[in-house]
Amino acid sequence: MRAKKRYILLALLTLFFSGFFYAQERPKVQALDIKAEKEQTDSLKINASEVLTSLAVVDTTETDSISKDTTKQGFLQGKIDYKAKDYMKMSRKENKIYLYNEAEVYYQDYELKSGIIVIDYTTNEVHAGRIKDSTGALIQPPYFKQGNNIVEPDSIRFNFDTKKALIFNSRTEQSMGESMSVFAETVKKENDSVYFLREGRITTAEDIDDPDYYIRVRKGKFVPNKKIIAGFSNMYIADVPTPIAVPFAYFPMSQERRNSGIIMPTPGQTNRRGYSLQNGGYYFAISDYFDLALLGDYYTNGSYGLRTETNYAKRYKFRGALRFRYENNVESQRGFPDYSRSTIYNIQWNHSQDAKANPNSRLSASVNFGSSQYYQNSFNQLNTPNFLNNTLQSSISYNKTFPGYPMVNLNATTSIQQNTRDQSVNMTLPTLQASMERIFPFAKRDGAKKGIIQNINFQYNFRAENRISTIDTLLFKKEMFDNAKVGFQHTIPISTNFKIFKFFSTSVGANYNEVWQLKTIHRNDYDSILEEATIDTISGFDRFGTYNFNASLGTTLYGTFVFGEDKKIQAIRHTVRPSISYGYTPAFDQYYDEYIGEDGVEREYTRFENGIYGQPSLNNSNSIGLSLSNVVEAKVRDKDTTATEPKKVMLLNNLNFSTSYNIVADSLPWSPVRMSGGTQFFQNKMNVNFGATLDPYAIDNTGTRIDVFNYENGGSLFRLTQANVNVSYSINSKTFSGEEDKEQVDNTQSGGRDDDLFGRAQDFSDERTFADEDDEEKEDIPAEAYAAKLPWDLRMAYSLTYSNRNRESEISNNSLMFSGNIELSPQWKVGVSSGYDFKQKGFTYTQLRFARDLKSFRLNFNWVPFSNRASWFFFIGIKSSMLSDLKWEKRSEPDKRL
Numbered sequence: 001m002r003a004k005k006r007y008i009l010l011a012l013l014t015l016f017f018s019g020f021f022y023a024q025e026r027p028k029v030q031a032l033d034i035k036a037e038k039e040q041t042d043s044l045k046i047n048a049s050e051v052l053t054s055l056a057v058v059d060t061t062e063t064d065s066i067s068k069d070t071t072k073q074g075f076l077q078g079k080i081d082y083k084a085k086d087y088m089k090m091s092r093k094e095n096k097i098y099l100y101n102e103a104e105v106y107y108q109d110y111e112l113k114s115g116i117i118v119i120d121y122t123t124n125e126v127h128a129g130r131i132k133d134s135t136g137a138l139i140q141p142p143y144f145k146q147g148n149n150i151v152e153p154d155s156i157r158f159n160f161d162t163k164k165a166l167i168f169n170s171r172t173e174q175s176m177g178e179s180m181s182v183f184a185e186t187v188k189k190e191n192d193s194v195y196f197l198r199e200g201r202i203t204t205a206e207d208i209d210d211p212d213y214y215i216r217v218r219k220g221k222f223v224p225n226k227k228i229i230a231g232f233s234n235m236y237i238a239d240v241p242t243p244i245a246v247p248f249a250y251f252p253m254s255q256e257r258r259n260s261g262i263i264m265p266t267p268g269q270t271n272r273r274g275y276s277l278q279n280g281g282y283y284f285a286i287s288d289y290f291d292l293a294l295l296g297d298y299y300t301n302g303s304y305g306l307r308t309e310t311n312y313a314k315r316y317k318f319r320g321a322l323r324f325r326y327e328n329n330v331e332s333q334r335g336f337p338d339y340s341r342s343t344i345y346n347i348q349w350n351h352s353q354d355a356k357a358n359p360n361s362r363l364s365a366s367v368n369f370g371s372s373q374y375y376q377n378s379f380n381q382l383n384t385p386n387f388l389n390n391t392l393q394s395s396i397s398y399n400k401t402f403p404g405y406p407m408v409n410l411n412a413t414t415s416i417q418q419n420t421r422d423q424s425v426n427m428t429l430p431t432l433q434a435s436m437e438r439i440f441p442f443a444k445r446d447g448a449k450k451g452i453i454q455n456i457n458f459q460y461n462f463r464a465e466n467r468i469s470t471i472d473t474l475l476f477k478k479e480m481f482d483n484a485k486v487g488f489q490h491t492i493p494i495s496t497n498f499k500i501f502k503f504f505s506t507s508v509g510a511n512y513n514e515v516w517q518l519k520t521i522h523r524n525d526y527d528s529i530l531e532e533a534t535i536d537t538i539s540g541f542d543r544f545g546t547y548n549f550n551a552s553l554g555t556t557l558y559g560t561f562v563f564g565e566d567k568k569i570q571a572i573r574h575t576v577r578p579s580i581s582y583g584y585t586p587a588f589d590q591y592y593d594e595y596i597g598e599d600g601v602e603r604e605y606t607r608f609e610n611g612i613y614g615q616p617s618l619n620n621s622n623s624i625g626l627s628l629s630n631v632v633e634a635k636v637r638d639k640d641t642t643a644t645e646p647k648k649v650m651l652l653n654n655l656n657f658s659t660s661y662n663i664v665a666d667s668l669p670w671s672p673v674r675m676s677g678g679t680q681f682f683q684n685k686m687n688v689n690f691g692a693t694l695d696p697y698a699i700d701n702t703g704t705r706i707d708v709f710n711y712e713n714g715g716s717l718f719r720l721t722q723a724n725v726n727v728s729y730s731i732n733s734k735t736f737s738g739e740e741d742k743e744q745v746d747n748t749q750s751g752g753r754d755d756d757l758f759g760r761a762q763d764f765s766d767e768r769t770f771a772d773e774d775d776e777e778k779e780d781i782p783a784e785a786y787a788a789k790l791p792w793d794l795r796m797a798y799s800l801t802y803s804n805r806n807r808e809s810e811i812s813n814n815s816l817m818f819s820g821n822i823e824l825s826p827q828w829k830v831g832v833s834s835g836y837d838f839k840q841k842g843f844t845y846t847q848l849r850f851a852r853d854l855k856s857f858r859l860n861f862n863w864v865p866f867s868n869r870a871s872w873f874f875f876i877g878i879k880s881s882m883l884s885d886l887k888w889e890k891r892s893e894p895d896k897r898l
Contacts, residue, residue, distance in 0.1 A: 115140030
């Protein structure tokens with residue numbers, strides 16, 4: 001036993017002094033305090049559970065010149081941490097440390113993991129590679145990380161001093177919102193930001209080992225997260241070289257924002273406009289806050305189009321987009337009888353202000369303004385589903401609130417409404433509105449208001465308008481202002497409310513309205529020489545004031561029908577809200593004058609005719625209004641047996657009836673009864689709205705209402721003059737499973753609807769505006785699962801209008817529109833948008849869509865099979881926007897038909 005202890009003591013002393021003298025001979029590597037398991041001649045086996053460190057130290061016994069040179073090769077600038085699972089072995093003869101199985105080394109911001117790692121502290125280099133498992137397969141390839149850059153090669157050699165590395169069969173992934181993989185047989189790391197590669201492959205495919213496509217780079221310079229500059233490069237598909245090649249290439253990889261670059265045009269051909277290049281241009285990534293795209297189309301017959309698009313945003317401030325589109329359309333050839341030339345334009349601007357930017361002021365804009373025939377005559381594919389738009393609406397508004405008491409709200413709005421059918425344009429440039437909050441002069445501001453007196457309140461509202469009605473061809477010409485109208489309106493409503501017998505809500509009020517005009521008229525007597533009664537327009541300020549009184553009385557009644565808790569429908573509640581109102585408006589004949597007409601009869605007129613805010617009433621109005629509102633709800637037994645309460649179901653959202661009776665009318669005192677209602681079915685997926693107009697009076701042979709009730713004329717109690725039904729239904733495969741459908745189709749970017757009932761506005765040439773749901777990450781769904789369940793969605797809209805004003809009894813509108821999509825497999829998706837007009841007996845605009853996900857590629861085919869918009873579009877290209885120019889398109893555009 002004593003001999004064994006002496007042997008152990010001798011071994012420890014030998015280990016201590018050998019480590020001491022070794023540290024003195026090599027001053028640049030600190031002595032390692034290790035725990036030896038077994039002494040060997042030139043190596044030590046180290047406990048794998050310990051994390052060993054190696055620090056650089058300075059030999060104070062050297063001369064000053066040497067001791068001060070701390071930057072020469074071999075000097076480490078930080079601590080090295082390393083560990084391994086199986087063993088760590090130090091060879092003093094070779095001055096190396098061997099780490100085996102799940103080896104890890106950490107130095108400054110460098111991280112290296114591999115199956116085997118060898119640290120050479122003579123040259124301060126590290127070698128890493130793979131190891132073999134029991135089957136002979138190579139496992140645990142190196143994982144090299146510096147900061148956010150990760151490289152996964154087969155083997156690597158790295159120098160701690162120079163920071164240079166030699167990497168073999170490296171794999172790295174660059175993330176710029178999208179993933180791009182870079183593989184190279186040999187990579188030389190020059191410094192922290194520059195790599196030189198040889199025989200590289202660049203791809204956005206998920207499987208970098210067997211990509212479905214890649215770009216082969218013979219030699220290149222790689223700056224992580226910034227760029228790759230390469231020499232001769234060409235594209236390979238399924239390892240087959242293609243003729244798509246360039247003598248040199250530049251691949252931007254900036255993480256900050258999208259880089260500037262060329263947007264490649266798409267070739268095409270039409271019979272009437274010749275060959276074309278569409279949607280080509282340049283994209284400018286100006287700053288982090290906004291960008292700019294300049295695009296253009298050109299046809300060999302002289303037609304061309306220009307587009308400017310910019311998107312801007314500032315966090316917590318605002319965001320928006322501005323688009324200007326101009327097209328010069330030439331049909332046929334000069335000298336031919338069908339030759340024509342026209343210009344169209346369109347401006348779109350969307351701006352929204354963040355609520356956090358300023359709580360007291362807000363600017364918003366939604367502009368879609370331009371030529372009335374823009375969507376009908378545009379050649380660009382993006383506008384194909386929008387040609388059915390009947391109206392173009394634009395609005396820009398600014399709202400400012402002045403806090404305090406009383407609070408004042410100021411609003412300025414400019415609005416434009418265009419009708420694409422008759423090309424009429426109605427504008428308000430601008431509309432100014434100001435309103436003061438409701439004031440209760442007889443009640444405390446922070447107290448409860450009770451009784452008639454305390455509930456007395458009044459407001460002040462001001463409105464000013466400059467209204468212009470013109471046509472498309474007169475826009476921006478002086479003639480557009482010929483029929484402009486300017487007016488100012490002041491309104492002061494005074495009211496109070498109280499209850500009668502606790503159940504009847506009563507309100508009483510009065511309104512004073514004053515109108516200012518800058519133009520009035522004067523009607524001259526009939527001139528027999530001119531054979532007309534001339535009208536003079538008088539410029540200058542003029543005003544009139546009117547007032548009226550009103551009162552209303554209403555209550556709410558509840559009726560409940562109980563069927564029992566054991567029934568599926570346990571109870572039905574009917575809510576009825578009847579109300580009666582009274583209104584009185586006196587005659588304001590002081591604002592009326594007389595003139596002699598053609599027949600020599602004196603007639604009355606007011607100089608305020610055709611004003612923006614109407615004209616004073618010549619006859620007093622003394623009318624009673626009646627209305628009845630109904631809501632029907634049900635309590636049904638929940639299908640969930642664990643639910644303790646029944647479920648409430650809305651059977652009828654509303655069913656309203658309204659009419660009025662004019663007490664002082666000489667004839668036809670009753671106004672038609674207006675009925676309207678709405679309800680929802682199938683878990684609120686189907687919305688149904690309906691309405692009808694019921695006239696109690698009969699009509700004569702000319703269709704004029706007469707003062708005879710319809711039932712007295714041999715008819716029914718009411719004469720149905722108009723009725724309408726609108727049904728919208730949206731459903732998908734997730735509806736009955738309780739999952740939410742996150743997919744939304746939005747065509748508003750191109751000026752269209754917010755759904756795809758008129759088709760989808762897809763521009764395959766422009767990745768910035770092309771929104772495809774297939775680009776979203778999807779779960780890996782086995783193909784066999786689709787044999788039982790196919791994802792799908794369906795949207796429908798039905799409209800029916802009945803007209804019988806003059807006993808014509810006809811259906812004026814009866815149409816159904818629908819749009820649906822179905823995924824036949826995880827990679828195949830088909831869709832259709834169409835409709836049928838039952839009155840005209842024909843299909844409406846129809847679009848068929850086919851989409852194929854080819855992993856790295858996307859294939860799309862859109863087809864409009866008939867109508868004067870008959871066309872088809874074919875596209876196949878790389879999904880990644882970074883390589884979106886690698887594509888092939890073919891399109892057959894519609895030829896304009898007379």
